[in-house]
Amino acid sequence: xxxxxxxxxxxxxxxxxxxxxxxxxxxxxxxxxxxxxxxxxxxxxxxxxxxxxxxxxxxxxxxxxxxxxxxxxxxxx
Amino acid sequence: xxxxxxxxxxxxxxxxxxxxxxxxxxxxxxxxxxxxxxxxxxxxxxxxxxxxxxxxxxxxxxxxxxxxxxxxxxxxxxxxxxxxxxxxxxxxxxxxxxxxxxxxxxxxxxxxxxxxxxxxxxxxxxxxxxxxxxxxxxxxxxxxxxxxxxxxx
Numbered sequence: 256x257x258x259x260x261x262x263x264x265x266x267x268x269x270x271x272x273x274x275x276x277x278x279x280x281x282x283x284x285x286x287x288x289x290x291x292x293x294x295x296x297x298x299x300x301x302x303x304x305x306x307x308x309x310x311x312x313x314x315x316x317x318x319x320x321x322x323x324x325x326x327x328x329x330x331x332x
Numbered sequence: 333x334x335x336x337x338x339x340x341x342x343x344x345x346x347x348x349x350x351x352x353x354x355x356x357x358x359x360x361x362x363x364x365x366x367x368x369x370x371x372x373x374x375x376x377x378x379x380x381x382x383x384x385x386x387x388x389x390x391x392x393x394x395x396x397x398x399x400x401x402x403x404x405x406x407x408x409x410x411x412x413x414x415x416x417x418x419x420x421x422x423x424x425x426x427x428x429x430x431x432x433x434x435x436x437x438x439x440x441x442x443x444x445x446x447x448x449x450x451x452x453x454x455x456x457x458x459x460x461x462x463x464x465x466x467x468x469x470x471x472x473x474x475x476x477x478x479x480x481x482x483x484x485x
Contacts, residue, residue: 262380262452263464303477305450308385310478324382324450328477330465331379331410331451332363332422332442 256317259324264302267295268325275319281306282313284323302327335390336381336451338413341420346407354404355427357434361442363422365415373458379412379421382450386410393444401437403428408441410451421453447480 256276260268268288278284281304289296303310305324306317317323343362352358365377390408398406405427415421422445426438445451453465470480 259382261382261450262454301471301477305382305385308382308388312478324385326382326385326450327452327464328469328471329445329447329449329451330453331381331449332446332453 256319257322259322261324262327262330263298264295264325264327267292267298278317278319280313281311281315281317281323284317285313288325298327299325333391334387335394335408336383336386336410336412338411341409341411341423343420343423346409346423347425350405350407350425350427352405352427354429355434356429357431358405358425358427359431359434359438361422361424361438362420363442364420365417367417369455369457370463372461374417375456375458376417377415377421378454378456379410379415380452380454381410381412383412385450389449390445393441393449397426397437397441400440401426401428401433403433403437406437406441408445410445410449412451443482447482 256274258274259271276284276287278287285299289299303326306321367374394406403426407425410422424438424441426434428434454462456462471477473481
């Protein structure tokens, strides 16, 4: 899968990276990322996830081929 | 229509472009960069977006508002990249025959932009520090990062 991060999340993870993951859901992926970088736990826990540019819930199933964007809280305006 | 742009927003030019003779009320929200934030002097802002997502979502927000308030004209644009003090970062124009709908629609659009659009500002301060903003803290109330305070009403 490909992981894309933005804004403050780029302080913890690359902006775009290919990732091999055994996660079966978005929630499992989030837990994997927290293990990978525990200091990102707080921001990951309040971020939204999108698959192929559409927001999804944490229980969404994944198969490892998706493009997953991790979206921290918005701050436009 | 392009909703996300790295070019300066010319407010007066856009207000002229979006003159609407069907409207008796035109509400303009112009979000500008202020000099002070968090008690510190700001040098500039930098905006980043997940551009494809943001364009798609902005289009959906505009369509939703246009239908809900029967807008005769509507326009919104958000800047990305470096934005200097006093410059416009976001502009929303709503036009309707009467003011109530124009105000409501404008407020709706800017709140959606601030809470939901995948777009972020980073404040750069004169003391050399920077801070990524986080306008949306709705999850503290709703308990769900995908639900915002206005979804509860």
